[in-house]
Amino acid sequence: MKGYNVLRKAGWDTHGLPVELEVEKKLGLDGKEQIEEYGLEPFIHECKESVWKYKGMWEDFSGTVGYWADMENPYVTYDNDFIESEWWALKQIWEKGLLYKGFKIVPYCPRCGTPLSSHEVAQGYKDVKEKSVIAKFKIKGTENEYILAWTTTPWTLPSNVALCVNPNESYVKVSVELNAKGDIIKETSEGEDKVSVKTEKYILAEALLSVIDGIYIIEETYIGTDLEYKEYEPLFHYATPDKKAYYVTCDNYVTLTDGTGVVHIAPAFGEDDANVGRKYDLPFVQLVDAKGEMKPEVTDFAGMFCKKADEGIIKKLAQTGLLFKTLKFEHSYPFCWRCDTPLIYYARESWFIKMTEVKEHLIANNNTINWMPESIGQGRFGDWLKNVQDWGISRDRYWGTPLNIWECEDGHRHAIGSIEELKSMSDNCPENIELHRPFIDNVTIKCPECGKEMRRVKPVIDCWFDSGSMPFAQWHYPFENKEMFQNNFPADFISEAVDQTRGWFYSLLAISTLIFDKAPFKNVIVLGHVQDENGQKMSKSKGNAVDPFDALSEHGADAIRWYFYINSALWLPNRFHNGAVTEGQRKFMGTFWNTYAFFVLYANIDGFDATKYSLEYDKLTVMDKWLLSKLNTVIKTVDENLENYRITEAARILDDFVDEMSNWYVRRSRERFWAKGMEQDKINAYMTLYTALVTLAKVSAPFIPYMTEDIYRNLVVNIDKSASESIHLCEYPAYKQEYIDKELEKNMEAVLDIVVLGRACRNAANIKNRQPIGMMYVKSEDTYADAAGNKVLGLPDFYKEIIEEELNVKEVTFTDDVRNFTSYSFKPQLKTLGPKFGKQIGQIRQILSELDGNKAMDEINATGGLKVTLDGSEALLEKEDLLIEAAQTEGYVSDSDSGITVVLDTKLTNELIEEGFVREIISKIQTMRKDAGFEVMDHIKVYQTGNDTIKAIFERNSEEIKAEVLAEELILGETDGFIKDWNINGENVTLGVVKL
Numbered sequence: 001m002k003g004y005n006v007l008r009k010a011g012w013d014t015h016g017l018p019v020e021l022e023v024e025k026k027l028g029l030d031g032k033e034q035i036e037e038y039g040l041e042p043f044i045h046e047c048k049e050s051v052w053k054y055k056g057m058w059e060d061f062s063g064t065v066g067y068w069a070d071m072e073n074p075y076v077t078y079d080n081d082f083i084e085s086e087w088w089a090l091k092q093i094w095e096k097g098l099l100y101k102g103f104k105i106v107p108y109c110p111r112c113g114t115p116l117s118s119h120e121v122a123q124g125y126k127d128v129k130e131k132s133v134i135a136k137f138k139i140k141g142t143e144n145e146y147i148l149a150w151t152t153t154p155w156t157l158p159s160n161v162a163l164c165v166n167p168n169e170s171y172v173k174v175s176v177e178l179n180a181k182g183d184i185i186k187e188t189s190e191g192e193d194k195v196s197v198k199t200e201k202y203i204l205a206e207a208l209l210s211v212i213d214g215i216y217i218i219e220e221t222y223i224g225t226d227l228e229y230k231e232y233e234p235l236f237h238y239a240t241p242d243k244k245a246y247y248v249t250c251d252n253y254v255t256l257t258d259g260t261g262v263v264h265i266a267p268a269f270g271e272d273d274a275n276v277g278r279k280y281d282l283p284f285v286q287l288v289d290a291k292g293e294m295k296p297e298v299t300d301f302a303g304m305f306c307k308k309a310d311e312g313i314i315k316k317l318a319q320t321g322l323l324f325k326t327l328k329f330e331h332s333y334p335f336c337w338r339c340d341t342p343l344i345y346y347a348r349e350s351w352f353i354k355m356t357e358v359k360e361h362l363i364a365n366n367n368t369i370n371w372m373p374e375s376i377g378q379g380r381f382g383d384w385l386k387n388v389q390d391w392g393i394s395r396d397r398y399w400g401t402p403l404n405i406w407e408c409e410d411g412h413r414h415a416i417g418s419i420e421e422l423k424s425m426s427d428n429c430p431e432n433i434e435l436h437r438p439f440i441d442n443v444t445i446k447c448p449e450c451g452k453e454m455r456r457v458k459p460v461i462d463c464w465f466d467s468g469s470m471p472f473a474q475w476h477y478p479f480e481n482k483e484m485f486q487n488n489f490p491a492d493f494i495s496e497a498v499d500q501t502r503g504w505f506y507s508l509l510a511i512s513t514l515i516f517d518k519a520p521f522k523n524v525i526v527l528g529h530v531q532d533e534n535g536q537k538m539s540k541s542k543g544n545a546v547d548p549f550d551a552l553s554e555h556g557a558d559a560i561r562w563y564f565y566i567n568s569a570l571w572l573p574n575r576f577h578n579g580a581v582t583e584g585q586r587k588f589m590g591t592f593w594n595t596y597a598f599f600v601l602y603a604n605i606d607g608f609d610a611t612k613y614s615l616e617y618d619k620l621t622v623m624d625k626w627l628l629s630k631l632n633t634v635i636k637t638v639d640e641n642l643e644n645y646r647i648t649e650a651a652r653i654l655d656d657f658v659d660e661m662s663n664w665y666v667r668r669s670r671e672r673f674w675a676k677g678m679e680q681d682k683i684n685a686y687m688t689l690y691t692a693l694v695t696l697a698k699v700s701a702p703f704i705p706y707m708t709e710d711i712y713r714n715l716v717v718n719i720d721k722s723a724s725e726s727i728h729l730c731e732y733p734a735y736k737q738e739y740i741d742k743e744l745e746k747n748m749e750a751v752l753d754i755v756v757l758g759r760a761c762r763n764a765a766n767i768k769n770r771q772p773i774g775m776m777y778v779k780s781e782d783t784y785a786d787a788a789g790n791k792v793l794g795l796p797d798f799y800k801e802i803i804e805e806e807l808n809v810k811e812v813t814f815t816d817d818v819r820n821f822t823s824y825s826f827k828p829q830l831k832t833l834g835p836k837f838g839k840q841i842g843q844i845r846q847i848l849s850e851l852d853g854n855k856a857m858d859e860i861n862a863t864g865g866l867k868v869t870l871d872g873s874e875a876l877l878e879k880e881d882l883l884i885e886a887a888q889t890e891g892y893v894s895d896s897d898s899g900i901t902v903v904l905d906t907k908l909t910n911e912l913i914e915e916g917f918v919r920e921i922i923s924k925i926q927t928m929r930k931d932a933g934f935e936v937m938d939h940i941k942v943y944q945t946g947n948d949t950i951k952a953i954f955e956r957n958s959e960e961i962k963a964e965v966l967a968e969e970l971i972l973g974e975t976d977g978f979i980k981d982w983n984i985n986g987e988n989v990t991l992g993v994v995k996l
Contacts, residue, residue, distance in 0.1 A: 001730060002732050008070060009073065009075055010062075010074040011075045012055075012075070013466060013467055015078060015463040016338075019051060019399055020399050021112075023043065026046070026050070027043075031291070032113045032396075043398065043399075044437065044438070051076075061548065066557055066558075066561070066705040075473070078436070080419070084418055084435065085469060085477055086465065086466065086473055087416060089511060089514075089515050090403070090404050090415060091404065091417030092514070093515075095415070098358070099351065099352070099353055099393075100354060101351050102352050103347065103349050104271075104348070105268075106346060106348050107121045107334060108345070108348060109336040110291050110293075110341060111336065111339050112336060114396050114397050115394070120464070123337040123499055124334050124337040127333075128330065128332075129329070131154070132152040132259070133151055133313075133317070133323065133325075133326055133327075134148050134211060134259065134260055135264070135322055136323070137235065138322070144200045145202075145203070146203070147204075147227075147232055147248070149259075149263060152329070153310075155288070155306040155307055155310050156264070156266040156270075157264060157266075157313055157317075158298050159285045159288070160235060160236075160264045160266050161241055161265060161266065161267065161277070162247060162248070162276065163249065164248070165224040165254055166224045167252065168223065168225075169223070169224050170207070170221060171203060171204065171206060171222045171226075172204065172209070172218050172219075172221050173221075173222075174201065174204075174217060176201075176202065176212065176214060176215065177198070178200060179194065180192060184213060184216075185215055202324075203222075203227065204262060205256050205262070206221065207256045208259065211259070211260060224254075227248045227250075229247050234246050235317065236316075238298045243282065249265060251272070251276050251279070267284055268285060268288075268347040269286075269288075286347060293306065300312065350392050351393050351457075352391060353391040355388045356390055358514060359385065359388050361517055362513050363386065365509060365512070365519040366509060368519045368522075369524060371526070372523070372570070373571050384506065391462070393461050393462050395459055401461050401463075401465065402437055402456060403456070403457055403461050405457045406445050406454035406455060407457055408453060410447070412449045414445070414454060426446075428442070430443075465511065467504050468504070468512075469511055471488075471491065471520050489516075490519055490520050490521050493521065494525075495525040498571065505524065525645055525647070526571045527571060528574055530576045531574065531575050532576070533575055546576060555578070555581050557705075557706060558585075558706050558707050561703060561704060562585065562589060563581045563585075565651035566584055566648065566652060568648065570648060587659070588654070589704060591658050591659060591662045591663075592658045593711075594662065595658070595662045596693055598673075599689050599690065600714070602673040602674075603686065603690075605936070608678075608686050610715075610719065611720055616684070616687075617738075619680055621684060622744070623665060623668060624685070625741060626744050628692070628739045629739055629744055630745060631695055632736050633740055634653055634657045635699055635734070637650075638699055639732070651703060654703070660752075661696070665692075668802070669689075672685040673685055690715065694711075694715055694716055695733050697712050697727060698733050708727050712727035712730075747795055747796070750900075751802055754778055754780070754900060754902060755807060758806070758807040758902050758904065759807065767906060768920075769808060770916055770923060771808065771916035771919070772809070772810060772912045773906070773908070774809070774912060775811050776803075776804075777813050777818055777902070777903040778814050778901070779815055782795050809904075818894065821892040822889065822894050822903070823854055823889070824853035825848075825853055826882050826883065827845065827882070828881070828883070829881050829882055832878075836881075840871070843871075844868065844870070860879055865877060865878045917950070917953045917984065918957045918960060920985060921950070924982050924991060925965045926965060928980055929965065932977075932978035934995050937966070938996070939995075940967050940994060941976075941996060942962075942967045942970050942992070943977065943979075943993070944972050944973075944991055945974055945975050946981075946988065946990040950987055955972070975992040977992045977995075978992060978994070979992040
């Protein structure tokens with residue numbers, strides 16, 4: 001609608017473990033061994049077929065919600081073209097020296113048999129309750145001396161090769177006495193519990209002696225380095241290390257916040273452990289296999305999933321007397337985001353992209369992006385970049401983009417960057433090679449260094465690399481469509497949920513920085529998660545998940561779209577429930593549609609055709625000019641907000657305008673549409689409302705595409721065959737500065753504020769709206785210039801008349817002083833004045849009771865406080881020191897807000913009371929017309945019986961009543977037609993209506 005050609009290519013992210021897991025389930029397979037027995041080629045075929053299982057559902061969903069994208073020519077990440085573009089990118093990274101093979105501790109899923117990247121790990125944390133262990137490591141050459149070491153992963157203890165202390169902290173050796181139960185004797189022990197049968201000595205951090213629950217004596221004190229190289233006996237004898245092991249090491253990573261200040265070292269299962277292992281040249285013992293199971297050497301627990309071995313290992317330690325204590329603790333632990341298996345930190349050979357090398361470029365490029373909200377871009381995402389880790393990119397699986405590295409037996413490696421390059425270096429590459437396993441695994445090339453055969457390394461790559469390559473790979477860049485890519489990169493705008501800060505947002509920025517050294521998108525809106533009515537995360541297991549198709553069927557796409565726009569800032573969590581959607585639909589869409597329906601009803605009655613008239617601005621009423629001014633202000637402000645990606649702000653502006661158009665303009669202009677004939681004023685009303693409805697539909701089209709299309713096709717296409725066939729093919733409205741009258745809008749805003757306060761006063765006085773009131777006083781800062789150019793307090797007569805009509809008040813008077821109708825009384829706020837003035841509180845209370853309330857309030861409003869004299873000295877009472885009550889003069893009700901005070905004179909004369917009866921009678925007859933099914937323009941007879949007071953009012957006001965309800969005759973003392981009993985202001989009466 002803004003005149004731009006936006007290429008929005010639909011896309012299918014097709015690779016990765018979720019696909020493999022679904023295929024495994026379908027084929028009844030479990031794990032990598034069974035996949036390879038089944039056959040890799042048929043398995044890959046099944047993966048490719050599985051991808052399209054949800055194609056129809058997704059396309060249907062996209063069409064239902066009104067999401068425009070090219071579904072006919074999508075990019076597909078498993079296509080050779082897409083993969084070839086990724087190979088090109090990987091070769092660029094390789095040639096920059098940023099792609100390397102390393103032996104690292106990685107977060108590893110034993111079920112999926114693959115490591116996870118750091119941004120994948122971030123998606124799967126759960127709070128779990130587990131047991132940690134303090135084990136007793138017996139010091140070599142002693143009978144009863146132990147080092148107490150703490151671990152939260154008991155299953156790693158069989159792979160222990162060292163202990164570690166902080167080199168700079170204080171450690172102690174303590175002696176304790178044990179009773180026959182093996183418990184440390186306490187001060188409070190009695191009887192047998194206090195009888196010592198054994199003495200043991202423990203080394204631990206002095207700051208953590210509280211773990212010893214009993215009496216101890218400190219025998220020696222050390223600094224951590226004093227303990228370095230002290231040897232101990234292993235807890236288990238499942239492994240025979242090939243290097244020196246089982247001694248104390250030192251490292252600053254050891255803290256004294258938990259445990260004993262001593263940690264056990266298993267270099268195969270932790271990054272800190274691995275660092276210590278390299279530093280001290282410790283042996284590498286890894287007694288857990290790639291499936292996460294204990295290896296056969298661990299005879300007591302062989303084949304058991306490592307984390308399930310915890311209980312058995314703890315029991316074994318207790319049996320051998322090497323368990324000091326178990327502690328229950330709750331912590332946040334990572335689980336595989338795909339299969340929900342607990343991850344283990346596991347030493348593996350893996351391929352990495354050296355993101356740490358380009359950290360400063362990542363940060364600089366991120367700073368060019370307009371994040372909505374900024375706090376995520378600079379906070380959550382920015383902090384992630386500052387602590388960025390190398391990207392573990394290889395996956396030991398099957399269905400994914402194969403890593404494009406070939407290797408010969410001499411260790412030479414070569415990165416292939418295109419199919420053409422592969423064929424030029426290979427003697428056995430098929431003409432129509434498919435770039436997937438197992439097909440690509442059979443292709444060999446000649447080593448450019450030694451001439452020997454090179455085979456592709458086995459891994460496939462992280463499918464997040466697929467997603468991050470989308471900007472260029474969707475166009476098969478750089479092999480074709482170079483101009484197309486360059487014209488569409490970087491993207492103007494992307495949007496995804498907050499969890500993608502470490503997923504898609506990151507992979508896009510990472511690859512774009514590596515290849516192009518620029519940000520891949522200019523603007524991003526981060527979306528909050530959708531929650532249930534109680535603020536809980538939706539999940540099928542909890543039974544609180546909403547099926548989107550059911551919700552769309554019940555509410556329609558427009559209503560759901562609108563709910564998310566208007567509910568809250570888009571990056572905050574949204575509580576989704578039917579009631580909230582229905583309320584938004586009623587307030588905005590319902591009001592918009594009812595206003596449109598009102599126009600259509602009367603336009604059809606009058607045969608009004610907007611193409612036969614023009615909007616003649618000079619002939620319009622003030623109300624018409626006000627609506628057009630507001631409309632063009634709305635166009636301007638909504639457009640500005642959308643240009644700056646402020647969706648919620650734009651939606652709320654539209655929401656307010658629809659309310660004012662319906663409940664102010666249309667309600668006040670209703671009688672103009674009822675007028676006979678087609679006078680100029682009626683034409684003005686029709687053209688003004690028609691212009692507002694059509695323009696509003698266009699402004700709202702991006703928000704509610706379906707309803708606005710219906711309105712547009714009926715109001716425009718139906719009468720103008722030359723118009724664009726769809727509202728979405730129209731130009732977005734441009735505001736007309738000449739229609740914007742800020743003074744007019746300001747005055748009408750003041751009117752609306754005064755009317756709101758006036759209605760509040762009516763409610764406070766319990767006076768119905770149809771009961772006329774004689775006088776209302778308004779104090780406000782509004783002024784205008786009269787015909788002579790003099791500054792006059794209040795609003796011009798036209799606006800006063802609107803206020804009088806709206807509030808059913810005979811006269812509105814603007815004044816700069818309403819103190820004749822209100823006053824104020826003051827009492828001391830004891831909480832604040834008591835500590836300040838003590839015994840003088842009684843004196844203050846006396847002074848406050850004698851004040852001129854209005855003058856005192858003037859002083860407080862002007863200075864923020866009140867000066868009083870206490871015992872001959874001046875003292876200041878601040879506003880918060882006072883309890884202030886507004887007192888209203890009898891017969892008047894007042895209310896104030898935002899600098900406006902309204903005072904209603906609630907005294908009613910007999911004439912006003914009778915006029916109120918007339919209004920009520922007219923209202924009841926209009927209701928009966930509607931209930932009886934009469935048309936708007938039908939003429940009627942009215943009957944009345946059963947109440948002489950009402951009869952007399954009918955007689956005195958017959959002409960007014962007849963004119964208002966289109967009655968040709970009033971028949972008093974009998975009933976006929978559609979009959980109903982009423983209580984009108986305490987008077988019971990029977991009325992009847994008959995259509996003529």
